[in-house]
Amino acid sequence: xxxxxxxxxFIMYAMKHYDNPHCKGMAEFLDDIKRFKYIKRLxxxxxxxxxxxxxxxxxHIIVLNNLFGVEAATKMxxxxxxxxxxxxxxxxxxxxxxxxxxxxxxxSQTILDADIPIDSIIANVLGxx
Numbered sequence: 001x002x003x004x005x006x007x008x009x010f011i012m013y014a015m016k017h018y019d020n021p022h023c024k025g026m027a028e029f030l031d032d033i034k035r036f037k038y039i040k041r042l043x044x045x046x047x048x049x050x051x052x053x054x055x056x057x058x059x060h061i062i063v064l065n066n067l068f069g070v071e072a073a074t075k076m077x078x079x080x081x082x083x084x085x086x087x088x089x090x091x092x093x094x095x096x097x098x099x100x101x102x103x104x105x106x107x108s109q110t111i112l113d114a115d116i117p118i119d120s121i122i123a124n125v126l127g128x129x
Contacts, residue, residue, distance in 0.1 A: 004106045005079050017072035032067055035060045036080040043085040046122075054092075054125050061092055070098050078103050078111055086111070091122040095129075 005013055014033060023029055039060050046052045064073040074093065081089050090113070093099035103111040 005075060006106075010076070010079070013072070014068065014076060017068045019069065020067050032063070035064050036076060039064075039077065039089075040081050040085065043081065043088050046088060047085060052122065052125060054122070054129065057092055058096065058129070061096060061098070065096075065098055071100070074098060074100060075103055075105060079105050086116050087119045088122055090116045091119040091126065094118065095123075095126045 003013065011033070015029070018029060018032070020028075020032070023032075039057060042053055042057050042060075061073075061077070064077065067073070068076065077089060077093075078086065090099055099113055101113050105111065
C-alpha cells in the first residue's frame with residue numbers, strides 16, 4: 001500500500017519518519033522541516049541565475065537524509081520541490097548516491113529516475129567538489 005503524501009498529512013508523515021534522539025521539542029523539529037523550504041529557495045535562486053550554493057544544498061540534503069532516512073527524505077523532497085526544479089534536485093541526489101529508481105509520492109504520482117534529466121551545469125560543479 002502506498003502512503004498518499006498530501007499537504008494535510010505532510011507533517012504527520014515527517015514526524016513518523018523523524019529520527020533525532022537529541023531533539024528538544026517541536027520547535028527543533030519544525031526548524032528541521034524548514035530545510036525543505038531552504039532547498040527549494042536555493043534551487044529557485046539557481047534557476048533564476050542568482051548563483052548556486054552547492055555546498056549548502058548538499059549539507060541540507062545530507063541532514064534531511066540523516067534525520068528522516070533516505071526513502072522518506074527523498075519522497076518529501078520531491079513532494080515539496082516544484083517539478084521545474086526536479087532536474088537540479090536529482091543531480092544532487094545522484095551525486096550523494098541518494099536517488100532511487102523511483103519515488104512514489106501517491107498512487108497517482110510516481111517519479112521515475114529515468115524520466116528526469118541530470119542538470120549538466122550542476123553536475124560539472126559537483127564534479128569539482
